[in-house]
Amino acid sequence: MPGKNGNRYIPYGERNGEKSDVYFTRDLSAEGLKKILGCVSESLEGKVAIKLHTGEKNGPNIIPRPWVKAVVEEELPQAVIVETNTYYEGDRYTTEQHRETLRVNGWTFCPVDIMDENGTVMLPVKNGKWFTQMSMGKSITDYDSMLVLTHFKGHTMGGFGGSNKNIGIGCADGRIGKGMIHSVPGSDNMWGIAREELMERMTESAKAVADHFGGHIVYINVLRNMSVSCDCEGTGAQPVVTPDIGIVASKDILAVDQASVDLVYALKECDHKALVERMESRHGFRQLTYMKELGMGNDRYRLLDLDHNQEEISTANAVKDVVPFQG
16 A cells, blocks of 8 residues: 655654755856766766756756756766656657657767667666566666756656656656556556555655665756646646756755755745645655655755855755746
8 A cells, every 4th residue: 555645745843864965056057067966976987877857859947958068078978868768659759759859959969878779677676565676778787877967846746856756767668667657557547656656656666776876876956947847748848936946966865855845845935836736736745755764865964055165054044045936
């Protein structure tokens, strides 16, 4: 049975356990991205995969291509962007369609590996409730380490899309793995799993990826252009009404996603209303509580302000000067 209360946000004071380091900068630029990467990049070695949501054609809210280009060319020159094909029919359903979309969106400055182009591989899911293994794009095993570079935003089914969704859905292959997460075996409804059960299935898939890379996986969430819609909706995404916040990074997947959610909640009610409603109504917080149950990380953290000599700050102080969205 799936867990409960995925619609309830748990305030920081009600959490317990150890703390992880989460780095924060307000500098939404290529320089800001490179700066925060430097805080977590020492474990990226060998052949590095950058798991990035490259977006549907002309998607307006994805991480800006020049930022990623600067990271690759100046910080990770041997890195490869990795993706998988989609479960739904659209601009990235087949490898051929996917490569055309990559071209349109400008992801042409480094190699892009569509990991399920040549098949799948099963990665073990340790201590899972729903799975013992998950079907991933085959070439995921070709890499020694992974940078999970995520545009944090809302999501139609997941409530929010952070690092957990980026690898949980984004590394599962387009035909088998994503179907395992989204649908009941034998059902004609390809989107039959929702709410807490969907969050748990997604998280078990993410755990398979995180466990595979062990200490050689790090997470960066970019809190910019945060529509309630995922980048998979492309030009059909709902308008952005949430103000930009900054960038967070950690070696802890739970801490980085929890901090991202907390930063949104720390905004004024008028600024976060739409995104909070999306997260709560889809029971998206089960992603966070299940990550904690699975031992994937800590939901308590030290938020270290890179703009002020890594001083520890509260989420309220981190967003106190955020400019309301102008529209």
